[in-house]
Amino acid sequence: MIRLDKFLCDSGAGSRSTVRAILKAGRVMVDGAVEKDGGRKVDPDRGRVTLDGEVLGGRRRTVVMMNKAAGYVTATEDPAQPTVMDLLPPHMKHLQLKPVGRLDKQTEGLLLLTNDGDLLHRIISPKNQVPKVYYARHEGAAGEADIQAFARGLTLGDGTVCRPAVLEPLGEGESRITVWEGKYHQVRRMMAARGMTVTYLERTREGSLELEGLERGAVRELTQEQIRTLEQEAAGGGPAATVNLLEESAAEGLEAPWNLE
Numbered sequence: 001m002i003r004l005d006k007f008l009c010d011s012g013a014g015s016r017s018t019v020r021a022i023l024k025a026g027r028v029m030v031d032g033a034v035e036k037d038g039g040r041k042v043d044p045d046r047g048r049v050t051l052d053g054e055v056l057g058g059r060r061r062t063v064v065m066m067n068k069a070a071g072y073v074t075a076t077e078d079p080a081q082p083t084v085m086d087l088l089p090p091h092m093k094h095l096q097l098k099p100v101g102r103l104d105k106q107t108e109g110l111l112l113l114t115n116d117g118d119l120l121h122r123i124i125s126p127k128n129q130v131p132k133v134y135y136a137r138h139e140g141a142a143g144e145a146d147i148q149a150f151a152r153g154l155t156l157g158d159g160t161v162c163r164p165a166v167l168e169p170l171g172e173g174e175s176r177i178t179v180w181e182g183k184y185h186q187v188r189r190m191m192a193a194r195g196m197t198v199t200y201l202e203r204t205r206e207g208s209l210e211l212e213g214l215e216r217g218a219v220r221e222l223t224q225e226q227i228r229t230l231e232q233e234a235a236g237g238g239p240a241a242t243v244n245l246l247e248e249s250a251a252e253g254l255e256a257p258w259n260l261e
């Protein structure tokens with residue numbers, strides 16, 4: 001249980017002084033009755049708090065896109081290290097968001113978080129073939145043989161077989177990599193399997209979602225339309241995004257990866 005005024009601040013209703021004024025004006029209702037006492041205790045997960053008739057916080061389904069910064073582990077808590085939850089703004093802290101899949105501690109870029117457990121599991125399911133695009137800087141040069149090896153599907157050092165993927169060299173020691181799955185340390189291990197060491201890694205795209213100017217360390221809520229598209233893609237639909245991605249690919253002569261299996 002937390003104080004109503006704190007809950008309102010955390011939900012983005014405004015600063016403490018704004019929240020005091022909002023309460024005084026009778027614009028806040030708790031479980032259907034006007035509440036002016038900011039000291040009243042509410043349960044963020046159960047109480048229905050509205051501001052001007054709009055439900056705040058609590059059980060509202062939320063999906064957010066984060067531009068993860070290096071140095072944060074993808075976990076909801078960790079005894080010793082900062083987690084991606086530390087990057088959430090205060091008004092999102094009580095939404096019970098969980099990371100969708102994971103990025104390594106040093107990997108930056110696009111990470112989704114949601115409080116919809118069902119959607120989360122549909123997105124991370126191995127059946128989900130939403131493409132994930134990474135920008136990598138690496139030691140060692142990527143060449144034609146590497147492109148073909150990625151396209152055929154690599155076998156990692158421990159025998160793990162990867163689905164066909166797209167490797168696009170962008171210049172000296174720089175590549176774009178597209179994978180249709182999310183194995184542990186996948187991109188770093190795929191590059192290592194071809195003798196290249198990744199020194200920097202950023203996820204730039206997941207399905208049709210891109211960072212689009214979202215600053216490093218910042219978070220943005222997905223719109224209802226983006227959530228609908230994400231759901232379609234998680235269900236194996238939304239092929240337009242996938243196909244376009246391949247058409248954009250600079251790797252010539254590659255078939256769609258699912259045709260190579």
Ligand code: URA
Nearest residue numbers: 104107185186187188
């Ligand atoms: N592949 C990796 O190796 N690391 C990540 O964080 C994501 C994909």
